[in-house]
Amino acid sequence: MNSDEKPILRIKGLNKFYSGGFQALKDINLDINKGEIVALLGPNGAGKTTLISVVCGIVNPSSGTVTVDGNDIIKDFRKTRSVIGLVPQELTTDSFETVFSTLVFSRGLFGKPPSPTYIEKVLRSLSLWDKKDDMIMTLSGGMKRRVLIAKALSHEPTVLFLDEPTAGVDVNLRKDMWEIVRELKAEGVTIILTTHYIEEAEEIADRVGVINNGEIILMEDKDKLMAKLGKKQLILDLCDQLSAVPQSMADYKLELSENGMQLVYTFTAQGDRTGITALMDDLKLAGIAFRDLNTTQSSLEEIFVNLVEESS
Amino acid sequence: MNIYGIMAIYKFEMARTKRTLVQSIVAPVITTSLYFIVFGAAIGSRIDQVSGISYGAFIVPGLIMLNLLTHSISNASFGIYFPKFVGTVYEMLSAPVSTLEVVLGYVGAAASKAVILGIIILITANFFIDLQIAHPIMMMVFILLTAISFSLFGFILGIWADNFEKLSIVPMLLVTPLVFLGGSFYSTDMLPEPWQTISHFNPVLYLVSGLRWSFYEISEVSVMLSLASILIFMFVCLGVVYYLFKTGYKLRS
Ligand SMILES: Nc1ncnc2c1ncn2[C@@H]1O[C@H](COP(=O)(O)OP(=O)(O)OP(=O)(O)O)[C@@H](O)[C@H]1O
Ligand SMILES: [Mg+2]
Numbered sequence: 001m002n003s004d005e006k007p008i009l010r011i012k013g014l015n016k017f018y019s020g021g022f023q024a025l026k027d028i029n030l031d032i033n034k035g036e037i038v039a040l041l042g043p044n045g046a047g048k049t050t051l052i053s054v055v056c057g058i059v060n061p062s063s064g065t066v067t068v069d070g071n072d073i074i075k076d077f078r079k080t081r082s083v084i085g086l087v088p089q090e091l092t093t094d095s096f097e098t099v100f101s102t103l104v105f106s107r108g109l110f111g112k113p114p115s116p117t118y119i120e121k122v123l124r125s126l127s128l129w130d131k132k133d134d135m136i137m138t139l140s141g142g143m144k145r146r147v148l149i150a151k152a153l154s155h156e157p158t159v160l161f162l163d164e165p166t167a168g169v170d171v172n173l174r175k176d177m178w179e180i181v182r183e184l185k186a187e188g189v190t191i192i193l194t195t196h197y198i199e200e201a202e203e204i205a206d207r208v209g210v211i212n213n214g215e216i217i218l219m220e221d222k223d224k225l226m227a228k229l230g231k232k233q234l235i236l237d238l239c240d241q242l243s244a245v246p247q248s249m250a251d252y253k254l255e256l257s258e259n260g261m262q263l264v265y266t267f268t269a270q271g272d273r274t275g276i277t278a279l280m281d282d283l284k285l286a287g288i289a290f291r292d293l294n295t296t297q298s299s300l301e302e303i304f305v306n307l308v309e310e311s312s
Numbered sequence: 313m314n315i316y317g318i319m320a321i322y323k324f325e326m327a328r329t330k331r332t333l334v335q336s337i338v339a340p341v342i343t344t345s346l347y348f349i350v351f352g353a354a355i356g357s358r359i360d361q362v363s364g365i366s367y368g369a370f371i372v373p374g375l376i377m378l379n380l381l382t383h384s385i386s387n388a389s390f391g392i393y394f395p396k397f398v399g400t401v402y403e404m405l406s407a408p409v410s411t412l413e414v415v416l417g418y419v420g421a422a423a424s425k426a427v428i429l430g431i432i433i434l435i436t437a438n439f440f441i442d443l444q445i446a447h448p449i450m451m452m453v454f455i456l457l458t459a460i461s462f463s464l465f466g467f468i469l470g471i472w473a474d475n476f477e478k479l480s481i482v483p484m485l486l487v488t489p490l491v492f493l494g495g496s497f498y499s500t501d502m503l504p505e506p507w508q509t510i511s512h513f514n515p516v517l518y519l520v521s522g523l524r525w526s527f528y529e530i531s532e533v534s535v536m537l538s539l540a541s542i543l544i545f546m547f548v549c550l551g552v553v554y555y556l557f558k559t560g561y562k563l564r565s
Contacts, residue, residue, distance in 0.1 A: 018565060056406040060564050078314070081408040092399030096331055097324075108320030109407040151403070 006070065007031035008159060008190050009055065014064035016050055016214075024050040026214040028064070032192065032207075037185055039201035039222075040194045041304055042211035048194040049089055051211070052161045056086045068159060082111055085157030087148050089164045089194075095137035099128055099147055102136060103154045110155035122153050125180055142173050149177070160184060162193035166200060178204055198304055202226075212308050226297075234265040234276060236283075237292040246286045252279055263288075317409040321417025322424075325391050329425055336425065337432060340379055344433050347375055348440040351497060362499050363530045368441040373524040374496025375437070376430050377516065380458050381491055383429050385483050388422035388466030393479055396470075396563070405564060411557035415467065422463035423456070430455045444527065450535075451526035457542045458519055464549035471556055471563065490516045500532055515541060 009032040016025035024047045032038055040048050053059035055066055057077055066073045068080040094102055103119045123129045126146045131139065136147060145168070152160065162181075166174050181191055181204060195201060201208050201222070208225055210218040218225075241260040252275065255264040267274045283290070329336045351371055362370045395401040404414060437443060445451055473479040494516030500508050511517055512533070522538025525531035531538070555561070 058402055058405045058564065078408040078410075081406060084406065086402070086406050088399075088402050090399055092402065094398075094400055096328075101327070105320050105324050106403065108316040108323075109403065109409065111314040111316050111408050113316060 008034040008069055009192070010065075010067045011051075011055070012065045014051075014054065014066060015062045016047075016054060016059065017062045024214050025054070028214075028216055030209070030216060030219065032190060034190055035185060035188050036206050037181065037191045037193070037204055038207045038209060039205035040192065040209045040211055041196070041198065041201055042194070043308060046211040047214040048211055049163055050214075052086070052163055052192070052194070056084055056161060057081055078111075082155070083158045085152035085155065085160045087145075087152045087160075087162045087165055089167070091141060091144050091148070091168075093136045093144050093147055095135070097136055098133050099123070099136060099139075099150075100132040102147065103150055106151040107154040112155045118156070119154060122150050125183075126150050126176065142169055145169055146173065149180075158188065159190045160192070162191065164194050164196065166195060166197060210304060210307055218307055231297070232267055232274075233296050234267070234279075235294055235296070236263040236265070236290040237261065238263060239289040239291050242288070246288070248286055249279075249282055252282070263290075314409050314413050317407060318413045318417045318420070321404075321409075321414065322421045325387075325418060325421030326424070328391070329387075336429070340383075340429055340432060341436050344375060344379075344436045345440070347371065348437070362502070363528075365528050365530070366441065369443070369528070370499075370524075371497050372434075372437045372441070372443065373527055374491075374494075374520050376433050376455070377458065377494075377520045377523055378491045378496055379433055380426050380430050380455065381462050381487055381516070381519075382483055384422055384426040384459050384462035385466035385469065385487060387425050388419055388463040389470035389473065389479055389483075390466075391418045391422060392467055392470035393473055401563065411554065414557070415464070415553055419460065419463040419467055422466060423459040426459035426463065427455055430459070446529050447526040451523065454519070454523045454526055454538075454542070457539075457546060458523075461542055461546040461549055464546065464553060468549060468552050468556065471561065490514055491520075494520050495532060496520050515545065518542070 011028050011030040014025055014028040015023065017023050028051060042048050050059060054061045055068070055073060057073060068083065071079040073080045097105070100119065103122065104114065107114065107119065120129065123132055126149060128143070128146050128150060131143065136144065139147065145165070149165065165177060184191060205222050208220060208222050209216055238261050242256060243260060245254045245256050252265055257264070265279060267276070348368060351367070355367065359367045361367065395404065434443065469479065469482055493511065494514045495511065500511040500517065503511065518533055518538045518541040521532040522535055522542070525535050525538070
């Protein structure tokens with residue numbers, strides 16, 4: 001992340017109250033840089049869709065400002081909306097239109113001159129070309145999802161929002177989708193996606209944000225986040241059963257498994273000194289031999305669950 | 313101005329009609345023919361003339377008005393209601409199109425369809441009676457203004473309605489009675505008092521009267537009054553539409 005570059009998306013002090021008085025977004029501040037892939041995580045009802053909807057112009061903000069490439073989303077809505085593509089969470093498509101004509105419609109609606117060749121390219125990249133003359137209602141759910149993605153790409157957006165793009169999607173489409181996301185990123189497109197699948201964020205995102213109760217409780221580079229919050233564990237399979245952790249090793253806070261055959265040492269991956277070397281020496285001194293060892297790292301999922309539990 | 317955007321909405325709406333060609337063209341031809349058979353031939357043979365013209369010819373402007381009004385309203389209201397209902401409206405809300413452009417697309421398409429329908433009815437009528445049009449340009453002005461105004465009205469209805477019942481209740485309980493009681497198929501001076509006076513509070517009377525004047529130079533109220541009332545109605549609708557979009561009423565939460 002290049003910090004002196006001007007952010008493509010800047011959200012400042014954004015609040016959203018729905019008509020019933022419910023506050024769905026609370027003082028959101030967020031900068032997203034050009035070409036980044038940002039994954040937004042958060043439990044149901046956290047406010048992810050609301051946040052995206054405000055930026056796209058579907059929901060009115062109650063207060064605060066949002067700019068896309070320096071243009072205000074309200075005052076310069078033409079400029080901002082014409083560069084944004086949105087794949088909505090809900091599968092909402094026309095029924096009687098053909099796949100091709102719905103893309104022609106989307107492209108026109110976003111003010112772009114017709115380009116059958118570009119539409120063909122999009123359809124081919126999503127394996128929809130052979131379905132181009134089919135009525136949308138005759139497609140399966142996953143195919144409809146592809147159509148929604150194609151529609152969002154039909155006007156060559158430079159900022160793409162994917163609201164839970166992989167809900168109800170099979171492995172193939174998921175692969176295709178990440179392939180397209182990587183290609184788009186290579187072309188300089190900024191991608192903001194929401195998901196409930198943490199592996200997805202882990203796999204694709206440059207930065208990860210966590211929203212809970214309308215607040216961004218975390219926004220961090222994925223790698224830094226993994227390093228900072230990721231706990232590591234060293235698991236030792238012992239040769240001989242132990243009844244208790246020897247007194248001399250109390251400082252390491254080791255855990256002994258129930259059958260007395262495994263020792264677990266927990267350390268953070270962040271510090272320079274993990275204490276492993278010292279531990280090994282002390283084990284030797286105490287006369288504890290082991291047959292095997294392995295380390296595990298906590299996943300983003302665990303990090304995420306911990307965070308949300310802490311914040312609620 | 314997002315011309316491509318307006319064209320996209322317009323074409324989408326026109327394509328919707330193409331898919332239901334039978335419903336949009338054959339149906340009005342049949343109903344018009346039925347009106348001529350029932351009202352023109354059966355009843356008309358007993359009512360010989362109204363205001364000096366044959367009954368069959370007399371009902372043509374009323375028939376056109378009835379169709380213009382109901383189809384403008386249903387086309388425009390359905391056009392905007394349906395995307396709201398199925399959720400596809402998200403795309404329009406997130407697109408770089410202004411209020412004016414959305415209205416031009418939807419209302420333009422609904423009004424075009426209504427005008428085409430009016431012409432179809434004229435052609436159909438020509439098979440039954442010998443049509444005379446004294447002021448063809450004024451006839452087109454009335455047809456156009458009515459189609460545009462009531463398409464605007466339909467558009468408002470479509471935005472306001474949050475269920476199918478609301479969508480159909482206004483045309484059914486308000487528009488159809490007003491058309492039938494507005495002198496479409498009779499001259500209000502055939503009515504006894506106080507109905508004659510009450511009829512003059514019916515806005516549709518002014519539309520029918522104006523259109524009939526452009527055909528036969530007979531009218532119940534002055535042509536200028538007819539023209540003024542349709543223009544006023546159009547501007548009121550425009551104002552309401554402007555307000556709806558300004559506040560995002562029922563479209564943007
Ligand atoms: N139109 C609305 N009117 C009132 N409240 C709403 C509206 N839309 C959303 N909400 C509320 O705002 C909160 C945030 O909703 P939102 O759809 O943004 O959540 P989300 O993070 O996208 O959840 P999910 O993971 O389930 O998609 C929820 O409590 C929801 O009930
Ligand atoms: Mg959501």
